[in-house]
Amino acid sequence: MSRALHLLRTTFGYDAFRGEQAAIVEHVAAGGDALVLMPTGGGKSLCYQVPALLRPGCGVVVSPLIALMQDQVEGLHQLGIEAAFLNSTLDLEEAREVERRFLQGELKLLYVAPERLLTPRFLSLLERAPLALFAIDEAHCVSQWGHDFRPEYIELSILHQRFPQVPRIALTATADHATRREIAEKLGLQEAPEFLSSFDRPNIRYTIVEKNNARQQLFDLIQREHKGEAGIVYCLSRRRVEETAVWLQERGIAALPYHAGLDAGVRARHQTRFLRDEGVVMVATIAFGMGIDKPDVRFVAHLDLPKSLEGYYQETGRAGRDGLPSNAWLAYGLNDVMQIKEMIESSNAPESQKHIERQKLSAMLGLAETTQCRRQVILSYFGESSQPCGNCDNCLNPPSTWNATEAARKALSCVYRTGQRYGAGHLIDVLLGRSNERVKQNFHDRLSTFGIGRELAEDAWRALFRQLLAGGYLQIDAEGHGSLQLTDAARPLLRGEVELKVRSHQKRIKASSDRSSSRPSHDDISAGDRPTWERLRALRKQLADAQNVPAYLIFTDATLRAMLEARPTTLTEMRQVSGVGQQKLERYGEQFLEVLMAD
Structure with missing residues (x-):
């Protein structure tokens, strides 16, 4: 780990690993497989980049997005790391040069899409190249029950079969227990330890x-x-x-x-x-x-x-x-729920998958309400x-609640008496006593529930129907027509055996005193520091434009803010700023020092 920490400081510009990073790096660098769950922004890339640099050979990174490989590789170049990508944006000569460097051991990281990795030509290259590890990014794509299933990911199990001696690290920011289990099964990682970081993103x-x-x-x-x-x-x-x-x-x-x-x-x-x-x-x-x-x-x-x-x-x-x-x-709004439910029911997916998708929608609705x-x-x-x-x-701004028991009973009764064959819009028309053509055609103006809900406005009824769906008292019909139907949970509520409190539907206006704490911009930079801050950003953009790369690859906002706070006056002091590694210090240190010392 002393080598890993030295690499972290000199190459990446950080003094210490965060959370599970150190344990993951140590395990994978020693040749172990791993399944890593770490929130976006938690530093997943370091978990395979550092072991790839520590181990002999090249780390092969399986990434599903061709368009982003170039920027990921350019970011590594900014750190002085030999990296490349193989995808359809390269012409034949460029691709062959990357392959040559790969086979000669000149690369430390190579990014490739799963479709290309699975071709006979690329598998043949892997047989002849020095390999440090395989990193399978966005590993949740392997799960058919996940939120972004990609069928080619299932075939990545071939890496375990063809290269059992090469460590594999699968990484994702999002996977519940069932998805984690499927990732391990599909990728042959059942024996690999799981490293679970907190899912919390407090910022x-x-x-x-x-x-x-x-x-x-x-x-x-x-x-x-x-x-x-x-x-x-x-x-x-x-x-x-x-x-x-x-x-x-x-x-x-x-x-x-x-x-x-x-x-x-x-x-x-x-x-x-x-x-x-x-x-x-x-x-x-x-x-x-x-x-x-x-x-x-x-x-x-x-x-x-x-x-x-x-x-x-x-x-x-x-x-x-x-x-x-x-x-x-x-x-x-309520229409969102109806639209997604109709998409689920009208799909060609098997019933088992539809059941899981309904559960996932319910969980999302529960968060919203x-x-x-x-x-x-x-x-x-x-x-x-x-x-x-x-x-x-x-x-x-804690939401106010109200006792919706009686209103809910009226709503559920209206669903029942109209035959459980109508959506919220029609039900609200009945509750409000609107004698429109559809209500009269179905003789719903003769029901006992006609007009019994005039004490609430239409938007309040919409909010209540949404909350009854979220609470599991109602469900949308399985045929995908948007009709609302009673569930078993509705019975005790209809009978008056339970009480229902829900959040008030009125718009809540955030107090102006909240605004400053919610501002995620640079407003907390003092007036005295702002001119220097703007000059730092201008220099960063100038350097980025000259190289045709994103500005954040030069230095992130967090690193610029750290410079502004530390106000280094020498390259030795600049090297202590988080995010300033040796390569960037040599390339950009003097220019940023000039800006900082101009005041």
């Missing part, structure tokens, strides 16, 4: 609001807390992605669309702009994001309810990888207990 503030003109709510959030900062906005459909990007552009936000239906060249250009320019907001489907290394994403917003808590956690984890305060913001600390609910889902965080919307 992320979770906020969930009811939809009320979601785009305007998002715009207000950006203007209030994230003006000029990078962010990701997730939408459920491609059409919504494009419409939202245009809507934001028209209001002066540097927004770009990203989804699988766009031309590959357009996607690549948009991703490059997001990674390399500052203040770009990417509006995307879940096709965007896996493996995103951009550390200064200050917010992740969802305009639609995610399909699972794993997906939500993975996506929100792309905010604040640098450890600085960031926001995870979600707006959702909870009155508990959001972080506690998220961590509990992954088998981790915690105290209230004091930093989510529910902790900062």
Whole structure:
């Protein structure tokens, strides 16, 4: 470990490993297999990069995203590490040069997509090359029950069969117990130790609001807390992605669309702009994001309810990888739940998979409707207990609750008396006593439940139906038509044997005193330090532009802030700043010292 710590300090610029990193590095460097679960921003890459540098041969990294390999490799080049990638962006001559360097032992890390790794040609290369280890990134892709299944990942078990002497490390930021078990089984890692880090991301503030003109709510959030900062906005459909990007552009936000239906060249250009320019907001489907290394994403917003808590956690984890305060913001409504449920029921998946997807949706809905600390609910889902965080919307501004027992009984009774064949919109019309054509056609204006809910407004009834779904008193029909049906849990509530308290549906406005603590930007930099801060950032951008790389590959915001705080006056002092390794010290140290000493 003394060699590992020396490497960590001189190459990566860090004084100590965090959490489970040291144990993982020691185990894998000694030739052991491992399954690693570590939150995004927790330092997963060091868990295979350091052992690959310590062991003879080259570490082969299986990564599912071709577009990000170039930046990952460039980041290693900035540290003075010999690394390369093999993917379809290389021409024949370039690919053969990478293969030559690989076979000659000139590389320490080689990134490759699973599809290429599984080809006979590449497997033949592996037979002849010096191998340090295999790192399987985004390992949850192997699980059919996970949130991002990729069939080619299942075939990666061939690595265990063909190269049993080469250690393998599988890494993911998101996997519940069942997914972990499947990863180990599919990749032949049943005997490998599991290294589970805390899933907590204390720098992320979770906020969930009811939809009320979601785009305007998002715009207000950006203007209030994230003006000029990078962010990701997730939408459920491609059409919504494009419409939202245009809507934001028209209001002066540097927004770009990203989804699988766009031309590959357009996607690549948009991703490059997001990674390399500052203040770009990417509006995307879940096709965007896996493996995103951009550390200064200050917010992740969802305009639609995610399909699972794993997906939500993975996506929100792309905010604040640098450890600085960031926001995870979600707006959702009852229609989101209906839409996802219909997608589940209309799919060609086997019933067993649909059952799991329904459970995952229920867990996500439970998080959205909870009155508990959001972080506690998220961590509990992954088998981790915690105290209230004091930093989510529910902790900062506890939601009021009301006794909804009688209203719930009316709602459930209406579901029953209309034959359990209608969605929330029709049921609300009956409860409010609206004699529209559909109500009259079905003779629902003659039911005892017609008009018995006039004491609540329509949005209050929508909120209650949403909460009855979240609580398991109602379910959406298995045919995918959006009809609401009673569950067994509804019986004691209908009979008046239990009481139901739910969160009030009224919009809660965050107190202005909360705003400063929620700002994840650089507002905490003093007025006296701000000119130096801006000059540091300008120099970083100048150096990055000259090399055509993202600015964060020169130095992250966290490292610049550490410089600003430490104010080094010599290269020896600069070397003590977290994130400044030997290679970067030699390449950039003098220039950043000049800026710091200019005052």
